[in-house]
Amino acid sequence: MPRALQVDLKPRKAPVQARSAASVEAICQATIQVLLSVGKEKLTTTLVAARAGVSVGTLYQYFPNKSALLQAVLRAHLDRVYTAVSETCESARGKRLPEMAEALVRGFLAAKFEHQETSRALYFIADDVGGAEIARNHGNRGARAIAAMLETAPEKLRGDPQVIALTLMATMAGVSRRIIESHGSKSDAMRNELSVLIRAYLSASAG
Numbered sequence: 001m002p003r004a005l006q007v008d009l010k011p012r013k014a015p016v017q018a019r020s021a022a023s024v025e026a027i028c029q030a031t032i033q034v035l036l037s038v039g040k041e042k043l044t045t046t047l048v049a050a051r052a053g054v055s056v057g058t059l060y061q062y063f064p065n066k067s068a069l070l071q072a073v074l075r076a077h078l079d080r081v082y083t084a085v086s087e088t089c090e091s092a093r094g095k096r097l098p099e100m101a102e103a104l105v106r107g108f109l110a111a112k113f114e115h116q117e118t119s120r121a122l123y124f125i126a127d128d129v130g131g132a133e134i135a136r137n138h139g140n141r142g143a144r145a146i147a148a149m150l151e152t153a154p155e156k157l158r159g160d161p162q163v164i165a166l167t168l169m170a171t172m173a174g175v176s177r178r179i180i181e182s183h184g185s186k187s188d189a190m191r192n193e194l195s196v197l198i199r200a201y202l203s204a205s206a207g
Helices: 018-038 045-052 056-062 066-092 097-113 116-129 131-150 161-181 187-205
Strands: none
Touching: 018 045, 018 056, 018 066, 018 116, 045 056, 045 066, 066 097, 066 116, 066 131, 097 116, 097 131, 097 161, 097 187, 116 131, 116 161, 131 161, 161 187
């Protein structure tokens, strides 16, 4: 029996020149703009190419289909968020747990809310392009950075730093999504409560 066909969601090729990189960036930005403008159901590669100022053929040089394009945009967005998390963790190494908690919440939310509309739009398409696995992989990256930071705290943790870090990551991701999807309703209060929650959790985790 023939093997089941698999949909290729990987980019066709990586941009190797400045001009190519600029084209890919323009396509990704246009994808977000079209997604915000017409929604995922009406988004087409033709609309994206027109918004980006490139031909559909140029778009297909890098992305074989609509799903691959949306997946690439989601990956790029999450990469920016978790790069910010890693940088925050690096800058907070050696501080006390309450200071780490404050820095972590502040850095994570700043990255998530820098482009709130983009975050909200990408939540809607995530399930269509394997978003759960992409988010999990990036979340694990963030958790590793958090665990490495926690291990430098003066206070000794009673539990596994990696487990604590994964719990922190899941908590922040869940609360931030609720804030974004609520369109600002009680967002400031929820941000403050998240800080309280993370500080209390880390305090309870210390021996």
